[in-house]
Amino acid sequence: MQISSQLPGLGTLPNAAAEAARSTTAGGRGEDSFLKTLHGALDQVDQMQGSAQDKVNGLLSGNGQDVHSAMIAVQQASLSFELMMQVRNKVVNAYTEISRLQF
């Protein structure tokens, strides 16, 4: 009692652990958290594609768009898409692994 009052960090430690456990179980139960992450990532990739498209359009229509910034935007969009595809492949692999589980 005295120790925990002298070191306030000690008293909060179990609370923090309980908090972490609660958040993980909540994340495991509700499917919206993983979905939300996935949707957020997809939206970001989509944004990159959109900005790349805008820049290429600006370049082709002669709006004074810099060539290099358009090329860099295209590369960024391409790399983001590549990363998204790899993550998706991993997720699908995990799903097929689990669906092949036998008891």
Add this chain to the structure above:
Amino acid sequence: MNLFGVMQVSGSALGAERIRSEVTAANLANAESTHTEEGGPYRRKQVVFASQNAPSFQNTLAGAGESHGSQPRGVVVRDVVSDPAPPIMRYEPSHPDANEAGYVAYPNINPVAEMTDLLSAVRSYQMNVAAVSASKQMIAQSIDILR
């Protein structure tokens, strides 16, 4: 510093070098211009580069706790200044811009120096393109880890 930090830094350098080559090309094009809107012959232009987001006290303080220390910064063209060198006077009495004594003020532009400047700008551009490709390869190789 995000995934594309190198690309943003190199991209700013690409833009700056492009402006530098533009200014050099303008110097070459106006090497014989004796008449300008502000009067007198064309003055040789020079770009002044500056590091982006000069570190303020807050930024330094915020970065002090991080392991990186300072954030990578790009480059910006801070200013395009005119060369104060006096113009070259040539005796051409028939020229419409000649003064009472018959002398015409020509821009003090050395084509050799300008061409060297242009080459330097092009080489710097190449360097920064190489940096962008290297960063692209690094990211692609990191993605290959997932495979």
